[in-house]
Amino acid sequence: MPAPDPRDPLGFDDLLDDEDRAVRHTIRSWCEDRVMPHIAGWYEAGEMPSVRALARELGGIGALGMHLDGYGCAGSSAVQYGLACLELEAADSGLRSLVSVQGSLAMYAIHRWGSEDQKLHWLPRMASGEAIGCFGLTEPDHGSDPASMRTAAKREGSDWILDGRKMWITNGSVADVAVVWAQTDNGVRGFVVPTDAPGFSAPEIKHKGSLRASVTSELVLDSVRLAGDAVLPEVHGLRGPLSCLNQARYGIVWGALGAARSCLEAAREYSTTREQFGRPIGGFQLTQAKLADMSLELNKGLLLALHLGRRMDAGTARPEQISYGKLNSVREAIAIARTSRTILGANGISHEYPIMRHSANLESVLTYEGTPEMHQLVIGQALTGQNAFR
Template identity: 65%
Template structure:
């Protein structure tokens, strides 16, 4: 756990630049409440969940009680917290495991955000209060087997038949699909891409877990199949048409990742620092060797920079000045840095680092998925490239 220093002459190894001074007392209270939950509920159990490749569904209600589901949304039973408070929660959750932050992200930033932004009042009142409490779980069906980074080429279609919509298609890498009560499914119609709320007990809908996985093992990713799924006319989300809808939800999820990745990196660094001070070789702690100190210093610097970046982006989001390209900046930088930190931290543990007794390799494996979903490095690089050159290079 943390090497945070309450007093003494030098900077705190866990907060070298005293970034805590940039947070309000309420922001710190939110963070400490989530940190306590992770320490009490997640850390003692995560190795077993990861090894068995299970996500305990009962955590949904506990996370609802914690107030982190739809945390940034207002009304309809949602907590209505700030972007920075939500980011701090994501950081603490992912310090426990990326799978836990992913659950909160899929539920709140994707499924709930889609309903909150684009749903009818009936849809909002019907789903959001229960989802905020963790009594109902949602998933977000955009990615397809042949349409990952290019969602415009999706093959899932919805056709109108009288007062009903009929959906057919396949979605892949859909978080929470097999435990969800409702799926937000994006499909092509004669009027463009539209979103639909699909109760998962609807005939023709099925979800199959993707397994075995080498990453995100304490999480649920699925393939969704829709075969002549018949929905009432009011199942469509009325508030948006085209890819603007799903992309706006993806940006919410990407924002949480900017913070979450630094939580995983921090957990790797703090565990490696503690181990280096205890582990003796050649008659002294390995923390006394220059090469080990360099590794620890490099980790600490990147975590402090990445956390400062996350906080700055969060402040921009709360002020309404944040642009989607700036979210890509944060996601690309922080996840890339977090993976390198996790890998480097593992080397400090030597052979012991390949076991679940220590967290860096678990985090490194999870972060490979985090690096891929909500936009790969390549996609975010091209988003930034277009932003600085004015030239689109996707096609």
């Protein structure tokens, strides 16, 4: 038998079909050509220049809203979308966030809960990257408890008037449309808000120590007037935003493993060339133990992600199952990044290598779309039948 491939020691690729591998190759090649030569500089500068140009390119390769059907979307499988997230986050978490927010949050909300007019107006332009979307749920004082949101929408004649603030919004200051969730007299509702509406502003958040190559903003809604048909007609209550978050969490299950893979591969390659005490450090038992443990957790995570992806494609994935994946992938990815850094020693903090950038980014990924504590409680409730959130 041939020697094992250190990049795929369990033969994960054997579980994919030709179309899966073709999608992965397309995304990986684009990232290697358009992102990897520049990402360290973007991160250090704290910006992602030419976001709109990148969005159009991502639309051109079918990456935006790729798991949705119709309206210019690619209609890819959940597994293929997961593989795309893996490759995007292997480049940078900020890049995967751009795609996730566009497709799994803003586009999914309109696709799943919007009117036909809303879908026809926004989805083809968002799928092509001509229009960028953002998703306004988190508030300055309400992150894990969205039921307590203060943003409110009130009727004035046939119109809606929105007031409030949203925080930590990816794509906010470059978006053409925001899906904003607000309290109404009939519970939480979603609104499709053009960002050129009077009273809407999205100041960018600066001085970040994580996701530096990503646009992060606050949304300010100061008596924003919307027509009556701006509301998402097909959903009331938190079921709407939580369904979108479940889609985004699924992407993170795969994406965080992409960051982990990037760190592990950097550490493995470094261990074969860095010499101490007269030989490569990869020849020492302690280094091999670190590499073995990291490879074990990465590949276990990939198998779980594939299992969840196939359940998504079959329509049998439960939100609690996605919580298993999100909790595991991000927690293990952070541990892999941290251990990889130790193999590189002082070189591990240099942007010549991707490890410190991934380590910092993953601290944000750990928190958004549900903190570890929230996912532990979701799983705990599934195991015991007891709600421990309050």
